[in-house]
Amino acid sequence: MIAREAWRNVLCGTSRTGIVAAVLVVVAVGFQLADLLTVRGITDRVDAFRAAGADVLVYSSVGGIDPRRCELLAAQPTVIAAGAVRRDPDRFAAVLPASSIPTYAVTPGFPGVLLGTAGDPGPGVVVSRDLADALGLTSADTLQLVDATAPVAAVYDYPQDGRATGFGYAMLAPTRDLAPFDACWVREWPLTESTAMLLRGVGTTSAGTADAPSPELTQLNTSQGRHLDAEGLFATRATRWAPLLALVVAAGVGFASTRLRRLEIASGRHLGVSMSAQVLGSLLESAAWAAPVALAAALSAAAVAAGGHAGDVVATLGLGALAPLATIVGGVVGGAVATATVRERQLLRYLKER
């Protein structure tokens, strides 16, 4: 009987399902998108920071880097790749014998720092995009030098976006010799103080001769700022309150829209309908607007998730569910509270207020 009454109220428009659904869809999706897009803004900043190589730390000490200690940094949980680098004599390509190729000897872990991936790219040399383009190479080709040939294991991007110069047109030749190197590079996310400290300890004990420049720790690209505290930005974002606001606003909407029916509710109570039956009816009527709210919110969260990283889909959908759930809870509770607080004794007052 309660369900049938609720259904009739929805059908004939007494419950104002359409307008309540429209308002609460705006509330749910509005607060949801506000938060999801704020979070997307943070991940975009992280992406830009990392794409620029601002997550690469460079510890330079000419002839003073221990390659084994440098490579060992890759064992840190936050470190993506680590490797040492040393300037070698220039080489010359068979097709362009007149132009020199700046060449670096690197430890096996080093290409990963530039490629952004862990591990050894395989046998052969690693060349920059500009060099590959100049020689018409791709990563499956063989590089013909005037005095040797070498397979191209990988091609790395090194745009001129503010990062340290010297590697834009260059070739990396992996080596296993353990002679001292000039610099140790580490790609890490998120950047940690502990790795920076360990990085300062990769010098050889014999390093530090009087004429060598003193060692320094720099960021490969400082154009994005020194630090990006993504977790802090996430934890302190203003829109973290969005679900709470959605709860409060929806509770207000649910309360107000039901309060408009106080005369009907008081009159029903006067005619013998119990408060609990009316509250149950209010909950059932809420389902009629809750369904479109949930559907709209699911679609908008899916749309946002589709535009983001594949790995973030679950987190995006989870975060995107909060404000709509809060909206539904708020609206349902607001309506139920409004129903429960109507007093039969106020019937005459409600009549006069009409």
Add this chain to the structure above:
Amino acid sequence: MPVRLTAVGHRFGGGPWLFRDLTTVLEPGHVYALTGPSGSGKSTLLGILAGWITPSEGGVECDGGGRTTWVAQHPHGVARRAVIDHVELPLLAAGLQASDARARAGDLLERFRLTDHADHPFSSLSGGEAQRLMLARGIAADPTLLLVDEPTAQLDRRTAATVDAVIGELAHAGTVVVVATHDAQTRDACTDRLDLEGLQP
């Protein structure tokens, strides 16, 4: 259950007495016309019978308690719900099966001459029809005390007559009906009279 009034009198605060020394017994199955000039305290006495106002003196006893239903001067309902739904609601609340409630509501609509409007929305009713629906709904609630305040005061004489014509249908076993009115025709449609005139000290 009869309602007994014993030396009931009332005044608001330190104001003048509206009426005093009202002693009577109201019997179920009767429809009492509660009359008196405007301001004589008709609505106030209905409030006292409803238990919403405590009389300044005297007492009201309603053996066995039970429900009191109030039919207000201005008809009110759910604009978009069908007329018959309004009558069904108290029947369903009392625990009747849906089919029984519908059948009984149909009977009541017939008695109050609303059969043709059963499936129309409440908002489509004229003032007289809406007032008759309020009376039918009041009876459907099966109260021990049905209080009707000025059912014809808002209506023109012709429309009021359609309401007066069904006042007799309010006579209902087990229900004391009191209709406050200052309309002579409405008064005459009732079975009994309860006059406040002359009860002012």
